[in-house]
Amino acid sequence: MHNTLFKVALEGGGIESISSKLAETINNPIIFLDNDWNLLHYTDLDTNPVPLAYGINLQKNRPTFSKDFIDTIPNDLNEMQKSITRIYQLEDLAVTCRILPVAVANYIYGYIVIWQTVRDLNEFDFIVLEQASTIVALERIKQKEIEGVRLKIKQEFFDDLLTGKITSLETLQTLCDLHGLKINHKYFCIVISISHENLQNQHDLISRKYETDNIAKNCMNLIYEHSSTINGEITCLYRNNQIIILVGQQDDKQDFTINETKQYAENILQLLVQQHTQTSFLIGIGKEYKHIRFVHKSFAEAHEALRLMHRFEERGAVAHYADHSIYHFLDSNINEVQLKDFFLESLGSVFEHDLLHGTSYLLTLENYFINHMNISETAKEMFIHRNTLIYRIEKIKEILKTDLKSYEELLQIQLALRIYRLLGKSLYHDEFAD
Structure with missing residues (x-):
């Protein structure tokens, strides 16, 4: 079984193939989750009397189980080196779930959840699950490395875009196509500055970075979930304690007004503050430009709005570059x-x-x-x-x-x-x- 699963991983089958093979072997539905309990993949069985879709959320990259259920799982890896059992309560059913961490050393890369509704697990099944846990951990490490390379390439592109270094329209067209931006759209930039008061005294730099990255990831998920509140396409990235939002719309659409952009930013601010009460946010907004090659100007303007808010010691505020036009003039001339x-x-x-x-x-x-x-x-x-x-x-x-x-x-x-x-x-x- 170990050789079979390892071969699947080596041949590039990924978590999908591992999940299918594992569910077939232990004859129970399988759910793979990341370390934040978001869904990576699942395999249901025709013989399952309680289909997965009946009781849990099967939307990829979203939490599968309720917070109350997740809170019953120990955070300490030592408390769950092997599988633990939890009961997931549906309306009139109690489903037995076996949960196994996918870990290397002391780092948890995710979880394998067995929806034990077809048959009880035997000793062989537990041996297979432990083997599968190791293979899945290697697969997650591989995916994280690949994602890291993709992220670096994407980061380099956005760094060049937001500093105005891309001057060739042909190059810009190719890179925009690669990273999902529309070269024929109008764009403006929103920059959200994040300050973590509750993490300032945390001396473990690695833990602090992990926590700040998790907060930023959650904030970006919230922004994407509420992207429908503005009539444009949203692209988010995170760097240096800032979330950068590029908002684009087709060039034949009416330009965003300052009030519309500020109202959208106010809605985002309210949403973020509700979810992260120990975190402070300042939001700066740049002007809209007719072509994406000028978005670096909007980015610089959003930063200028942030600079003046910091200078005036404003907290929990939203400002458009145009709000401070007199200050820009006085300060620079x-x-x-x-x-x-x-x-x-x-x-x-x-x-x-x-x-x-x-x-x-x-x-x-x-x-x-x-x-x-x-x-x-x-x-x-x-x-x-x-x-x-x-x-x-x-x-x-x-x-x-x-x-x-x-x-x-x-x-x-x-x-x-x-x-x-x-x-x-x-x-x-x-x-x-x-």
Whole structure:
């Protein structure tokens, strides 16, 4: 039996052939799962009185058994070196399942589950299963190596695509066909930055990487499952604690609006936060471009949106590149000394008053403009009484010696507020602040 299974593996039969041969030998249905309990392959039998499809999910690369059932299985390999027995409860049936880990050394590559409904297993069957476990482990290692090579090739392509290194349209066409992208589609890029607070203190680097990779894999699965919520084709990849999403649609379709892309990102954010409560996410979105060869620009813009969110210390936020257009202009075209001078000339007196008296007039002024100078809305947003806000606005007018009605003055103040947000803590190290 060992020789038979080994020959199947050597001849490239894969898990499908091993599963078929094993089910035939032990005369019971067989289910092969990966180390996350997702389905790899199964073989049912005509003689099975309780068909697999009756009680479990048989969708490939998805969890087959319920979480409650999986939670009854020990995580420690030492507790299940040989097969263990569990009862899987259906509506009116109790199915005996024999579960055998597919492991090498201390690493579990997956599980073999025997749906024991045709006949009881005998001693020979258990010997065969142990032999099969070794063969399947070798097959999984081989597949992981192949997948690793594919992933590396794919990663190199996306690295070149997202840095604008592919200049030949012919080369781009060939590589897009190979990796499932449409060269005639319009694309924009979404970058999700992931921060794992609960893993920061974990000193085992290998365990931490394993956990972070698993979280990223789960996040990408969630994104793919909800890809229908946006009218475009989704491609995801993960690198350096970031999930990169390329969204493409046919060039004859209407362009995505900023609000549509932000709403999609908000939905994704909500979904991820619900599933991973100990993980923080920031999402940056780039502009849509007419051809995939320009998607590197959208990728850079998404990163720029993330950079500004990090700079402003925003958490759990979504931002489009266009949201920060004034900041992009100020940050890239004017040096910091000039920005400080402009801010101090415009709002220095209010800034000084806040420092000396512990007031929050700059924050009040910022919220006042965000809410379109509407007293009621601003007071509601800041959780203060309407009269308190009116008093603060009057004091600000008094400090600035203005009535906040001149268009030029209002424009200057709003620019100064943007500079205040852009410079952040560096203002407090200025000689003026000292």
